Amino acid sequence: MVERGFRALVEHAPDAIVVSREGIVLYANAAAARLLGYESADELVGKPMTFLDPREAETMRRRIQQIAETGGALVPREYPAKRRDGSSITAEITSTIIEFDGAPAVLAYARDVTERSRLRSQIAHADRLASLGMMAAGVAHEINNPLTFVGLAAEMLSRRVPETEAALVRDVRSGIDRIAAIVRDLKFFGRNEEEPQGAVDLAVALASAERLVAHEIRARAQLDSELGELPAVLGVARRIEQVFVNLLLNAAFAVENKPDARITVTAETTSDRVIVAVHDNGVGIEPDKLDKIFEPFFTTRAGTGTGLGLSICRDILVRAGGDLTAKSTHGEGTTMTVTLVRATKERGSLKTIPAPPPHTDGAMRRILVVDDEPLIVSSLLVALSRSADVLGETNAERALELLQTGIFDAVVCDVMMPSITGIDLHQRVVQKNPTLASKFVFMTGGTYTARARDYLEKVSNPRLTKPFEIRDLVAAIEAVGGSKA
Numbered sequence: 059m060v061e062r063g064f065r066a067l068v069e070h071a072p073d074a075i076v077v078s079r080e081g082i083v084l085y086a087n088a089a090a091a092r093l094l095g096y097e098s099a100d101e102l103v104g105k106p107m108t109f110l111d112p113r114e115a116e117t118m119r120r121r122i123q124q125i126a127e128t129g130g131a132l133v134p135r136e137y138p139a140k141r142r143d144g145s146s147i148t149a150e151i152t153s154t155i156i157e158f159d160g161a162p163a164v165l166a167y168a169r170d171v172t173e174r175s176r177l178r179s180q181i182a183h184a185d186r187l188a189s190l191g192m193m194a195a196g197v198a199h200e201i202n203n204p205l206t207f208v209g210l211a212a213e214m215l216s217r218r219v220p221e222t223e224a225a226l227v228r229d230v231r232s233g234i235d236r237i238a239a240i241v242r243d244l245k246f247f248g249r250n251e252e253e254p255q256g257a258v259d260l261a262v263a264l265a266s267a268e269r270l271v272a273h274e275i276r277a278r279a280q281l282d283s284e285l286g287e288l289p290a291v292l293g294v295a296r297r298i299e300q301v302f303v304n305l306l307l308n309a310a311f312a313v314e315n316k317p318d319a320r321i322t323v324t325a326e327t328t329s330d331r332v333i334v335a336v337h338d339n340g341v342g343i344e345p346d347k348l349d350k351i352f353e354p355f356f357t358t359r360a361g362t363g364t365g366l367g368l369s370i371c372r373d374i375l376v377r378a379g380g381d382l383t384a385k386s387t388h389g390e391g392t393t394m395t396v397t398l399v400r401a402t403k404e405r406g407s408l409k410t411i412p413a414p415p416p417h418t419d420g421a422m423r424r425i426l427v428v429d430d431e432p433l434i435v436s437s438l439l440v441a442l443s444r445s446a447d448v449l450g451e452t453n454a455e456r457a458l459e460l461l462q463t464g465i466f467d468a469v470v471c472d473v474m475m476p477s478i479t480g481i482d483l484h485q486r487v488v489q490k491n492p493t494l495a496s497k498f499v500f501m502t503g504g505t506y507t508a509r510a511r512d513y514l515e516k517v518s519n520p521r522l523t524k525p526f527e528i529r530d531l532v533a534a535i536e537a538v539g540g541s542k543a
Contacts, residue, residue: 074149074168077158081107081115084163093149093170095141109139118153122164126155136175145346148175202238202503202524207433209234209525210441238525255378257290257401258298260332264288264323267302275310279319279338288325291332291398293378298398301371301382305336305394308367312340312392330400331380337393343386351384422447423539424465428457428483429472429501438470441528442535454478461487461494467539469494470531473502473510481513497538499531 068075074090076083083106086099094109096102107115114137121132132153139149150171153164209231216227264285268275275281291298306321313319319339326333343351352372372382379399386392423446427438435450442448449464451457454475461469461483469487473480480500488495500514503524514521520534 072169076102076107076166076168077156077163078107078166079158079161079163081119083107084158090168093141093147093168094139095143095145109141111138111140114138118151122153122155125153126162136171146172148172198503200503203431203434205234205238206501206503206524206526207431207437210434210437210528213528214437214441234525255292255294258293258295260291260298260325260334260398261285261288263295263298264302264334267299267306268323270299270303271306271310274307275321278310279313279316279321281306281321281323283323285323285325285334287327289327289332290401291378291380292401293374293380293398297374298378301374301396302334302336304367304371305396308394309336309338309340309392312338312342314340316340327400332398332400334396334398335393336396337391339391342388342390342392343384344388348384348386352382423467423535425449425468425470425535425539426451426457426460426464426466427470428452428454428475428480429470430454430475431472434472434501438531441531446535454480454483458483458486462490466494467497468535469498470535471498471500473500473514474507479510481510484513484517484519499534499538501526 069087071087071089074093075087076090077085083102086102088099091099091102125132134150134152136148136150139147141147148171149168151166151168153166155162156165212227212230216224219227309321313321322337324335352368375382375396380397383395384392425442425446425448427435427448427450429435430452432452435452439448439450451460455478471480471483484495484498498519500519500521501524502521520537522530522534
């Protein structure tokens with residue numbers, strides 16, 4: 059009676075229970091059959107434990123030998139396992155040695171912890187990315203400072219060289235912008251910052267994306283674009299470009315080594331949406347993986363992908379009111395469909411930098427530039443000296459003395475400086491001369507402290523992210539320098 063009761067208890071246990079000897083299953087309960095994808099536990103009995111990888115089975119054998127020598131039970135350990143249909147799971151197994159049918163045998167309790175293992179891996183990966191984001195913010199400051207004066211020098215050089223050589227200088231500027239974008243994208247993984255949405259020229263974003271990936275596609279496939287007239291859409295220009303770069307690269311990898319490889323980009327416009335489809339005739343995506351491709355850290359390119367691309371792309375589009383969907387037939391190809399909201403007067407207009415208004419009083423404006431990077435100060439002195447009386451200072455304490463004794467129409471100030479930061483400098487000016495404090499234009503190569511980020515969110519002063527163009531700086535100075543301080 060008691061034996062029947064225990065047997066019923068084991069048969070109906072929620073955890074898988076397996077008894078084995080020398081790698082052969084002697085007994086399995088119904089939960090073990092369900093865990094491994096069998097209809098009945100009888101299908102397991104008498105069979106070798108092939109659901110475990112041979113290396114993992116050897117690890118288990120050594121652990122069992124250890125408890126046979128020392129006694130006790132093994133602490134739980136996770137093992138990768140294969141179900142009957144070939145799909146992979148992670149099983150947490152606890153083992154001990156018992157007597158079964160008059161001889162020693164291994165009693166193992168197992169449960170499916172696939173989801174737990176996946177979530178733990180995601181958390182660990184996310185933690186690494188958060189650390190990367192914090193590190194990237196510091197690196198951004200160090201990279202963007204030299205990028206700024208190189209960019210300013212390239213811009214000023216472009217005005218002096220003959221038109222036949224200006225194209226080379228413009229290419230240098232384009233390279234600088236790409237380096238800056240890489241730094242910004244590193245920080246994107248670490249922090250979930252909202253960026254202001256505006257109208258984006260979709261045709262320009264698509265053309266730019268195609269240029270960026272042309273070298274990858276050219277070696278793999280024929281690219282056909284059938285777009286027609288495209289209206290402006292809502293979003294952030296560089297993020298929309300990032301979406302199409304990612305989709306085109308994915309398509310290029312999908313058609314690799316196919317003789318008739320082709321990638322087609324088409325667009326359809328409705329009254330309030332623009333729908334862009336990126337189609338490839340590549341390997342396609344297996345049905346059981348199609349629903350997972352937008353999950354963070356899921357990738358079909360083992361060893362070469364992070365699994366973040368499509369997740370970030372969908373996030374970018376959803377923030378802009380759009381979406382990203384996928385259709386695929388394994389072995390025939392994939393279509394990724396981007397939906398974007400059309401920009402209207404209410405939703406934003408294309409951003410342009412207004413021309414600075416002409417001076418009416420005939421006097422040159424007086425500007426103070428404060429940055430601990432001497433080359434940035436000297437570059438800005440040259441860039442602004444034609445239309446303004448410019449003073450430069452690399453020491454914040456000396457800059458504070460100038461602000462207390464001098465009169466300035468604008469103060470161009472770096473945020474992160476040693477000793478006295480741009481935030482400290484501004485706070486001291488606020489206390490003594492609020493009018494002058496309103497004339498600050500902040501420059502930042504990466505505000506990597508919470509205090510700096512919070513402060514800049516609270517003040518209304520213009521903020522320029524390094525590297526920037528001279529016209530952006532001039533526009534910011536005009537915005538704060540409408541009247542004499």
